[in-house]
Amino acid sequence: MRVLVTGGAGRLGRSVVAVLVERGHQVVSADLTAGPIAPQATQRVVNLLDDAARSEVFAEARPEAVLHLAGIAVPHSRPDTEILEINTLLAWTVLSDAARAGARIAVAASSPTVFGYGTPGWRPLRLPLDEEHPVAPLHSYGLSKAIIEETVRTLARAEGERCVFAAVRPGYVIAPEEWAGAPTQQGHTVAERLDRPELAAGSLFNYVDARDAAELFALLAERPGDVRSGQILHAIADDALARAPLAELLPRFHPGTAGLADGLTGDLPAFSNAAARASVGWRPRRSWRTELGASAPAS
Numbered sequence: 001m002r003v004l005v006t007g008g009a010g011r012l013g014r015s016v017v018a019v020l021v022e023r024g025h026q027v028v029s030a031d032l033t034a035g036p037i038a039p040q041a042t043q044r045v046v047n048l049l050d051d052a053a054r055s056e057v058f059a060e061a062r063p064e065a066v067l068h069l070a071g072i073a074v075p076h077s078r079p080d081t082e083i084l085e086i087n088t089l090l091a092w093t094v095l096s097d098a099a100r101a102g103a104r105i106a107v108a109a110s111s112p113t114v115f116g117y118g119t120p121g122w123r124p125l126r127l128p129l130d131e132e133h134p135v136a137p138l139h140s141y142g143l144s145k146a147i148i149e150e151t152v153r154t155l156a157r158a159e160g161e162r163c164v165f166a167a168v169r170p171g172y173v174i175a176p177e178e179w180a181g182a183p184t185q186q187g188h189t190v191a192e193r194l195d196r197p198e199l200a201a202g203s204l205f206n207y208v209d210a211r212d213a214a215e216l217f218a219l220l221a222e223r224p225g226d227v228r229s230g231q232i233l234h235a236i237a238d239d240a241l242a243r244a245p246l247a248e249l250l251p252r253f254h255p256g257t258a259g260l261a262d263g264l265t266g267d268l269p270a271f272s273n274a275a276a277r278a279s280v281g282w283r284p285r286r287s288w289r290t291e292l293g294a295s296a297p298a299s
Protein backbone atom coordinates (compact mmCIF):
# COMPACT_ATOMS: atom_id res chain seq x y z
CA MET A 1 0.00 0.00 0.00
CA ARG A 2 0.99 3.63 -0.41
CA VAL A 3 1.03 5.21 3.06
CA LEU A 4 1.67 8.84 4.00
CA VAL A 5 3.03 9.32 7.54
CA THR A 6 3.07 12.87 8.92
CA GLY A 7 5.56 13.47 11.72
CA GLY A 8 7.50 10.46 10.44
CA ALA A 9 10.81 11.82 11.76
CA GLY A 10 9.52 11.98 15.35
CA ARG A 11 9.93 9.66 18.36
CA LEU A 12 6.88 7.57 17.40
CA GLY A 13 6.86 8.38 13.68
CA ARG A 14 10.25 6.74 13.07
CA SER A 15 8.90 3.43 14.37
CA VAL A 16 5.69 3.81 12.35
CA VAL A 17 7.75 4.33 9.19
CA ALA A 18 10.04 1.38 10.05
CA VAL A 19 7.15 -1.01 10.77
CA LEU A 20 5.33 -0.02 7.56
CA VAL A 21 8.48 -0.54 5.49
CA GLU A 22 9.06 -3.94 7.13
CA ARG A 23 5.52 -4.91 6.18
CA GLY A 24 6.24 -4.08 2.54
CA HIS A 25 4.45 -0.75 2.21
CA GLN A 26 5.52 2.21 0.11
CA VAL A 27 5.97 5.05 2.59
CA VAL A 28 6.27 8.82 2.26
CA SER A 29 7.18 10.57 5.51
CA ALA A 30 6.45 14.30 5.75
CA ASP A 31 7.92 16.27 8.63
CA LEU A 32 9.23 19.74 9.44
CA THR A 33 12.62 18.22 10.13
CA ALA A 34 14.66 15.43 8.58
CA GLY A 35 15.18 12.36 10.73
CA PRO A 36 17.03 9.05 10.73
CA ILE A 37 14.16 7.12 9.16
CA ALA A 38 14.18 3.81 7.30
CA PRO A 39 16.06 4.43 4.02
CA GLN A 40 13.40 2.63 1.97
CA ALA A 41 10.93 5.43 2.80
CA THR A 42 10.76 8.72 0.94
CA GLN A 43 11.41 11.63 3.26
CA ARG A 44 9.97 15.11 2.62
CA VAL A 45 10.89 18.07 4.80
CA VAL A 46 7.82 20.27 4.75
CA ASN A 47 5.62 22.48 6.90
CA LEU A 48 2.27 20.75 6.57
CA LEU A 49 0.47 23.95 7.57
CA ASP A 50 1.57 25.38 4.22
CA ASP A 51 -1.34 24.56 1.87
CA ALA A 52 0.74 24.43 -1.31
CA ALA A 53 3.46 22.29 0.23
CA ARG A 54 0.90 19.90 1.73
CA SER A 55 -0.83 19.55 -1.67
CA GLU A 56 2.49 18.64 -3.26
CA VAL A 57 3.10 15.95 -0.64
CA PHE A 58 -0.34 14.43 -1.21
CA ALA A 59 0.12 14.58 -4.98
CA GLU A 60 3.43 12.75 -4.72
CA ALA A 61 2.32 10.18 -2.13
CA ARG A 62 -1.15 9.41 -3.62
CA PRO A 63 -1.85 7.73 -0.26
CA GLU A 64 -4.23 4.84 0.26
CA ALA A 65 -3.78 5.43 4.01
CA VAL A 66 -2.71 8.51 5.98
CA LEU A 67 -1.24 8.20 9.47
CA HIS A 68 -1.18 11.67 11.01
CA LEU A 69 1.31 12.03 13.85
CA ALA A 70 2.73 15.51 13.20
CA GLY A 71 2.17 18.10 15.89
CA ILE A 72 3.41 19.50 19.16
CA ALA A 73 3.72 16.38 21.30
CA VAL A 74 4.59 17.73 24.75
CA PRO A 75 2.16 19.61 27.03
CA HIS A 76 3.41 23.10 28.03
CA SER A 77 6.35 22.87 25.59
CA ARG A 78 5.09 25.89 23.61
CA PRO A 79 2.67 28.74 24.33
CA ASP A 80 -0.85 27.36 24.83
CA THR A 81 -2.28 29.13 21.79
CA GLU A 82 0.45 27.71 19.53
CA ILE A 83 -0.16 24.14 20.71
CA LEU A 84 -3.89 24.53 20.18
CA GLU A 85 -3.58 26.21 16.81
CA ILE A 86 -0.89 23.96 15.32
CA ASN A 87 -2.34 20.63 16.48
CA THR A 88 -5.95 21.34 15.56
CA LEU A 89 -5.23 22.99 12.20
CA LEU A 90 -2.80 20.25 11.21
CA ALA A 91 -5.37 17.57 12.00
CA TRP A 92 -8.22 19.26 10.13
CA THR A 93 -6.17 19.97 7.01
CA VAL A 94 -4.30 16.64 6.82
CA LEU A 95 -7.36 14.48 7.54
CA SER A 96 -9.62 16.35 5.10
CA ASP A 97 -6.95 16.22 2.41
CA ALA A 98 -6.67 12.46 3.01
CA ALA A 99 -10.32 11.96 2.01
CA ARG A 100 -9.96 14.28 -1.00
CA ALA A 101 -6.83 12.42 -2.12
CA GLY A 102 -8.71 9.12 -2.17
CA ALA A 103 -7.27 7.50 0.98
CA ARG A 104 -9.45 4.72 2.39
CA ILE A 105 -8.42 5.49 5.97
CA ALA A 106 -6.93 8.41 7.90
CA VAL A 107 -5.76 7.93 11.49
CA ALA A 108 -4.72 10.75 13.83
CA ALA A 109 -2.57 10.52 16.95
CA SER A 110 -4.50 11.64 20.02
CA SER A 111 -3.43 11.16 23.64
CA PRO A 112 -4.72 9.72 26.93
CA THR A 113 -4.22 13.21 28.41
CA VAL A 114 -7.75 13.95 27.11
CA PHE A 115 -8.89 12.40 30.42
CA GLY A 116 -7.46 15.38 32.29
CA TYR A 117 -5.81 13.45 35.13
CA GLY A 118 -3.62 15.68 37.24
CA THR A 119 -5.98 17.93 39.16
CA PRO A 120 -5.79 17.29 42.92
CA GLY A 121 -9.34 15.96 43.11
CA TRP A 122 -9.35 14.06 39.82
CA ARG A 123 -11.71 11.12 40.09
CA PRO A 124 -12.59 9.00 37.07
CA LEU A 125 -15.97 7.29 36.78
CA ARG A 126 -14.25 3.90 36.65
CA LEU A 127 -10.91 2.17 36.27
CA PRO A 128 -9.42 0.96 34.03
CA LEU A 129 -10.16 3.86 31.71
CA ASP A 130 -11.68 2.80 28.40
CA GLU A 131 -12.44 4.78 25.24
CA GLU A 132 -16.09 5.27 26.27
CA HIS A 133 -15.11 7.10 29.47
CA PRO A 134 -15.87 10.86 29.22
CA VAL A 135 -12.95 13.18 28.52
CA ALA A 136 -12.17 16.36 30.48
CA PRO A 137 -8.91 17.92 29.27
CA LEU A 138 -6.85 20.02 31.62
CA HIS A 139 -4.40 21.92 29.39
CA SER A 140 -4.17 23.18 25.82
CA TYR A 141 -2.38 20.02 24.63
CA GLY A 142 -5.11 17.74 26.03
CA LEU A 143 -7.75 20.10 24.61
CA SER A 144 -6.06 20.02 21.19
CA LYS A 145 -6.27 16.20 21.26
CA ALA A 146 -9.94 16.27 22.33
CA ILE A 147 -10.60 18.61 19.38
CA ILE A 148 -8.68 16.24 17.09
CA GLU A 149 -10.94 13.40 18.24
CA GLU A 150 -13.99 15.58 17.55
CA THR A 151 -12.47 16.37 14.14
CA VAL A 152 -12.26 12.63 13.47
CA ARG A 153 -15.93 12.20 14.40
CA THR A 154 -16.96 15.25 12.34
CA LEU A 155 -15.16 14.02 9.24
CA ALA A 156 -16.53 10.51 9.80
CA ARG A 157 -20.04 11.98 9.59
CA ALA A 158 -19.26 14.27 6.67
CA GLU A 159 -16.95 12.08 4.61
CA GLY A 160 -17.73 8.62 5.99
CA GLU A 161 -18.72 7.28 2.60
CA ARG A 162 -15.31 7.65 1.04
CA CYS A 163 -12.85 7.43 3.94
CA VAL A 164 -12.68 5.86 7.42
CA PHE A 165 -11.41 8.22 10.14
CA ALA A 166 -9.98 7.06 13.47
CA ALA A 167 -7.77 8.28 16.31
CA VAL A 168 -5.25 6.40 18.42
CA ARG A 169 -4.27 7.39 21.98
CA PRO A 170 -0.72 6.08 22.48
CA GLY A 171 0.54 5.76 26.04
CA TYR A 172 3.85 7.32 27.07
CA VAL A 173 5.91 6.26 24.06
CA ILE A 174 9.21 4.46 24.68
CA ALA A 175 11.39 4.42 21.55
CA PRO A 176 13.77 1.45 21.05
CA GLU A 177 16.90 3.39 22.08
CA GLU A 178 15.18 4.50 25.29
CA TRP A 179 15.09 0.92 26.61
CA ALA A 180 18.87 1.07 26.38
CA GLY A 181 19.06 4.22 28.54
CA ALA A 182 18.40 7.21 26.25
CA PRO A 183 16.19 9.86 27.88
CA THR A 184 12.43 9.48 27.36
CA GLN A 185 10.10 12.31 26.33
CA GLN A 186 10.11 13.94 29.79
CA GLY A 187 13.90 13.71 30.09
CA HIS A 188 14.22 10.77 32.50
CA THR A 189 15.28 7.26 31.64
CA VAL A 190 12.82 4.36 31.84
CA ALA A 191 14.70 3.03 34.90
CA GLU A 192 14.30 6.40 36.66
CA ARG A 193 10.57 6.37 35.94
CA LEU A 194 10.37 2.94 37.57
CA ASP A 195 12.58 3.85 40.53
CA ARG A 196 10.76 7.12 41.24
CA PRO A 197 7.03 6.42 40.88
CA GLU A 198 6.21 10.13 41.21
CA LEU A 199 7.64 10.58 37.67
CA ALA A 200 5.27 8.12 35.99
CA ALA A 201 2.33 8.94 38.27
CA GLY A 202 1.55 12.02 36.14
CA SER A 203 0.61 9.72 33.24
CA LEU A 204 -1.12 7.14 35.46
CA PHE A 205 1.87 4.83 34.82
CA ASN A 206 0.84 4.26 31.19
CA TYR A 207 3.36 3.52 28.45
CA VAL A 208 3.74 1.74 25.13
CA ASP A 209 6.70 0.51 23.15
CA ALA A 210 6.97 2.68 20.00
CA ARG A 211 7.12 -0.43 17.76
CA ASP A 212 3.99 -1.86 19.36
CA ALA A 213 2.10 1.42 18.89
CA ALA A 214 3.43 1.53 15.31
CA GLU A 215 1.98 -1.91 14.70
CA LEU A 216 -1.49 -0.66 15.65
CA PHE A 217 -1.18 2.24 13.19
CA ALA A 218 -0.04 -0.25 10.51
CA LEU A 219 -2.95 -2.63 11.22
CA LEU A 220 -5.41 0.23 10.93
CA ALA A 221 -3.89 1.28 7.60
CA GLU A 222 -4.17 -2.28 6.32
CA ARG A 223 -7.65 -3.09 7.63
CA PRO A 224 -9.96 -0.09 7.16
CA GLY A 225 -12.90 -2.47 6.85
CA ASP A 226 -12.42 -3.56 10.47
CA VAL A 227 -12.54 -0.01 11.84
CA ARG A 228 -15.71 1.91 12.68
CA SER A 229 -15.37 5.41 11.26
CA GLY A 230 -14.95 7.86 14.14
CA GLN A 231 -13.46 5.16 16.38
CA ILE A 232 -10.94 6.05 19.12
CA LEU A 233 -8.48 3.35 20.26
CA HIS A 234 -5.99 3.10 23.11
CA ALA A 235 -2.46 1.96 22.18
CA ILE A 236 -1.27 1.24 25.70
CA ALA A 237 0.79 -1.62 27.13
CA ASP A 238 -0.83 -4.59 28.88
CA ASP A 239 0.95 -3.73 32.13
CA ALA A 240 1.71 -0.59 34.15
CA LEU A 241 5.11 1.13 34.16
CA ALA A 242 5.47 0.51 37.87
CA ARG A 243 7.11 -1.90 40.27
CA ALA A 244 4.18 -1.91 42.71
CA PRO A 245 0.50 -2.60 41.94
CA LEU A 246 -1.55 0.44 40.89
CA ALA A 247 -4.07 -0.51 43.61
CA GLU A 248 -1.40 0.89 45.95
CA LEU A 249 0.23 3.57 43.80
CA LEU A 250 -2.77 5.35 42.26
CA PRO A 251 -4.49 6.36 45.52
CA ARG A 252 -1.13 7.57 46.84
CA PHE A 253 -0.60 9.99 43.92
CA HIS A 254 -4.24 10.56 42.87
CA PRO A 255 -6.29 10.45 46.08
CA GLY A 256 -9.56 10.69 44.10
CA THR A 257 -8.96 7.16 42.77
CA ALA A 258 -9.22 5.59 46.26
CA GLY A 259 -11.57 2.62 46.09
CA LEU A 260 -11.76 2.71 42.27
CA ALA A 261 -8.23 1.32 41.89
CA ASP A 262 -8.78 -1.70 44.15
CA GLY A 263 -9.04 -4.05 41.16
CA LEU A 264 -5.70 -2.95 39.69
CA THR A 265 -3.69 -5.68 41.38
CA GLY A 266 -0.48 -7.30 40.12
CA ASP A 267 0.78 -5.48 37.04
CA LEU A 268 -2.62 -4.36 35.69
CA PRO A 269 -2.61 -0.95 33.97
CA ALA A 270 -5.01 1.97 34.46
CA PHE A 271 -6.12 1.85 30.81
CA SER A 272 -7.93 -0.78 28.78
CA ASN A 273 -6.62 -1.72 25.32
CA ALA A 274 -9.42 -4.21 24.63
CA ALA A 275 -10.99 -2.11 21.85
CA ALA A 276 -7.85 -2.23 19.67
CA ARG A 277 -7.70 -5.98 20.19
CA ALA A 278 -11.37 -6.39 19.27
CA SER A 279 -11.22 -4.24 16.12
CA VAL A 280 -7.94 -5.21 14.42
CA GLY A 281 -6.49 -7.88 16.74
CA TRP A 282 -3.75 -5.64 18.15
CA ARG A 283 -1.78 -6.93 21.13
CA PRO A 284 1.24 -5.08 22.52
CA ARG A 285 4.11 -7.55 22.31
CA ARG A 286 6.63 -5.78 24.56
CA SER A 287 6.72 -4.99 28.25
CA TRP A 288 9.23 -3.03 30.35
CA ARG A 289 10.00 -6.35 32.02
CA THR A 290 11.11 -7.95 28.75
CA GLU A 291 12.75 -4.86 27.26
CA LEU A 292 14.80 -3.81 30.28
CA GLY A 293 15.63 -7.48 30.83
CA ALA A 294 17.79 -8.48 33.75
CA SER A 295 18.56 -4.87 34.69
CA ALA A 296 15.06 -4.42 36.11
CA PRO A 297 14.06 -6.51 39.11
CA ALA A 298 10.58 -8.02 38.87
CA SER A 299 7.90 -6.49 41.06
Ligand SMILES: NC(=O)c1ccc[n+]([C@@H]2O[C@H](COP(=O)([O-])OP(=O)(O)OC[C@H]3O[C@@H](n4cnc5c(N)ncnc54)[C@H](O)[C@@H]3O)[C@@H](O)[C@H]2O)c1
Binds near residue numbers: 047
Ligand atom coordinates in the same frame (compact mmCIF):
# COMPACT_ATOMS: atom_id res chain seq x y z
N1 LIG B 1 5.44 10.51 22.71
C1 LIG B 1 4.38 10.22 23.46
O1 LIG B 1 4.53 9.75 24.58
C2 LIG B 1 2.98 10.45 22.92
C3 LIG B 1 1.89 10.01 23.69
C4 LIG B 1 0.60 10.23 23.22
C5 LIG B 1 0.41 10.84 22.01
N2 LIG B 1 1.48 11.26 21.28
C6 LIG B 1 1.22 11.91 19.98
O2 LIG B 1 1.84 11.13 18.96
C7 LIG B 1 2.34 11.99 17.94
C8 LIG B 1 3.82 11.74 17.74
O3 LIG B 1 4.48 11.98 18.96
P1 LIG B 1 6.07 11.94 19.08
O4 LIG B 1 6.41 11.62 20.47
O5 LIG B 1 6.62 11.14 17.97
O6 LIG B 1 6.39 13.49 18.88
P2 LIG B 1 7.64 14.16 18.16
O7 LIG B 1 7.68 15.58 18.61
O8 LIG B 1 8.86 13.34 18.32
O9 LIG B 1 7.18 14.09 16.63
C9 LIG B 1 6.22 14.98 16.10
C10 LIG B 1 6.74 15.42 14.76
O10 LIG B 1 5.81 16.33 14.16
C11 LIG B 1 6.57 17.24 13.39
N3 LIG B 1 5.79 18.44 13.12
C12 LIG B 1 5.35 19.36 14.01
N4 LIG B 1 4.73 20.36 13.35
C13 LIG B 1 4.77 20.07 12.02
C14 LIG B 1 4.34 20.72 10.85
N5 LIG B 1 3.72 21.92 10.90
N6 LIG B 1 4.57 20.14 9.66
C15 LIG B 1 5.23 18.95 9.59
N7 LIG B 1 5.67 18.29 10.66
C16 LIG B 1 5.46 18.85 11.88
C17 LIG B 1 7.80 17.51 14.25
O11 LIG B 1 8.88 18.02 13.48
C18 LIG B 1 8.09 16.15 14.87
O12 LIG B 1 9.09 15.44 14.18
C19 LIG B 1 2.01 13.41 18.36
O13 LIG B 1 0.80 13.81 17.74
C20 LIG B 1 1.82 13.30 19.86
O14 LIG B 1 0.99 14.32 20.37
C21 LIG B 1 2.76 11.06 21.70
